[in-house]
Amino acid sequence: MKAILCTRLGxxxxxxxxxxxxxxxxxxEAVVTVKATALNFFDTLIIAGRYQIKPSLPFSPGxxxxxxxxxxxxxxxxxxxGDRVVGNMGFGAARERVVVRAERxxxxxxxxxxxxxxxxxxxxxxxxxxxxxxAGLKPGETLAVLGAAGGTGLAAVELxxxxxxxxxxxxxxxxxLAFARQHGADEGVNYVEQDLKEALxxxxxxxxxxxxxxxxxxxxxxxxxxxxxxxxxxLVVGFAAGEIPRMPLNLVLLKNCQLLGVHWGAWVERDPQGxxxxxxxxxxxxxxxxxxAHVHAIYPLDRTADALKELAHRQVMGKVLIRP
Numbered sequence: 360m361k362a363i364l365c366t367r368l369g370x371x372x373x374x375x376x377x378x379x380x381x382x383x384x385x386x387x388e389a390v391v392t393v394k395a396t397a398l399n400f401f402d403t404l405i406i407a408g409r410y411q412i413k414p415s416l417p418f419s420p421g422x423x424x425x426x427x428x429x430x431x432x433x434x435x436x437x438x439x440x441g442d443r444v445v446g447n448m449g450f451g452a453a454r455e456r457v458v459v460r461a462e463r464x465x466x467x468x469x470x471x472x473x474x475x476x477x478x479x480x481x482x483x484x485x486x487x488x489x490x491x492x493x494a495g496l497k498p499g500e501t502l503a504v505l506g507a508a509g510g511t512g513l514a515a516v517e518l519x520x521x522x523x524x525x526x527x528x529x530x531x532x533x534x535x536l537a538f539a540r541q542h543g544a545d546e547g548v549n550y551v552e553q554d555l556k557e558a559l560x561x562x563x564x565x566x567x568x569x570x571x572x573x574x575x576x577x578x579x580x581x582x583x584x585x586x587x588x589x590x591x592x593x594l595v596v597g598f599a600a601g602e603i604p605r606m607p608l609n610l611v612l613l614k615n616c617q618l619l620g621v622h623w624g625a626w627v628e629r630d631p632q633g634x635x636x637x638x639x640x641x642x643x644x645x646x647x648x649x650x651x652a653h654v655h656a657i658y659p660l661d662r663t664a665d666a667l668k669e670l671a672h673r674q675v676m677g678k679v680l681i682r683p
Contacts, residue, residue, distance in 0.1 A: 387435060391458075494592040509676070512530070529559075573596055
């Protein structure tokens with residue numbers, strides 16, 4: 360079968376299309392024929408050796424996927440051949456078939472297509488865990504989302520709106536803000552043209568932001584923290600800007616606020632039942648059209664490098680998929 364392999368650490372052009380042996384399920388595992396693989400920004404870091412997950416070479420990028428169960432081990436009862444499923448495996452999904460622990464698979468509603476489903480697990484799973492389990496976002500609260508037009512930010516915009524919050528999209532261009540508004544944002548802040556702290560204070564009527572969702576980091580984090588409300592919650596989701604900010608902790612004291620780390624992948628390992636419950640809600644919302652799981656573009660397997668370059672160059676609004 361065909362697979363995209365990272366045989367040496369580097370950039371997207373260092374990836375190779377190769378023939379590899381067919382997978383065989385071991386104890387507790389299933390083989391899934393992949394219908395769509397969703398890529399994330401962290402895939403550009405994994406293939407360069409710059410992410411906290413460092414697989415042994417060779418490996419395939421691609422953490423999340425959708426497909427049809429082909430085979431299962433004799434002990435597996437949670438899924439069966441023919442089931443339509445989504446799954447997350449950290450890396451390894453940019454190939455025609457994958458072998459994965461059956462507990463990582465969740466069955467799809469009959470009316471949800473493979474393409475939208477493929478991109479739900481990581482960004483919406485992370486966003487829902489952050490907003491629901493970590494921050495306890497309440498209806499009527501104000502949520503500011505940094506990087507609001509990217510896949511991670513857009514998911515938080517849609518989830519915040521679905522959960523009843525007033526959503527402030529923060530992005531680097533008017534086009535990106537317009538895109539975020541199309542997906543539910545109530546207000547927009549262009550942090551290239553505006554002072555982020557002052558703009559967030561203004562749109563909150565001077566009260567401050569209840570919850571900040573930050574997958575960007577870098578120079579945006581501190582001004583966003585300075586705009587947070589009393590008893591606010593600042594969600595540290597990632598560092599797409601490439602720089603880990605140094606936050607002045609006196610602000611946390613003065614605002615009586617919380618800095619909350621969002622390590623969704625580790626939570627999934629520690630609470631698989633909680634993750635499956637969250638995923639069931641997300642899949643239901645997506646099948647109803649309450650969240651879009653917007654697909655920016657779909658590439659064939661042999662153009663995985665082009666898809667990763669789009670992600671690396673911040674050209675993506677929504678999700679980029681690979682179709683084997």
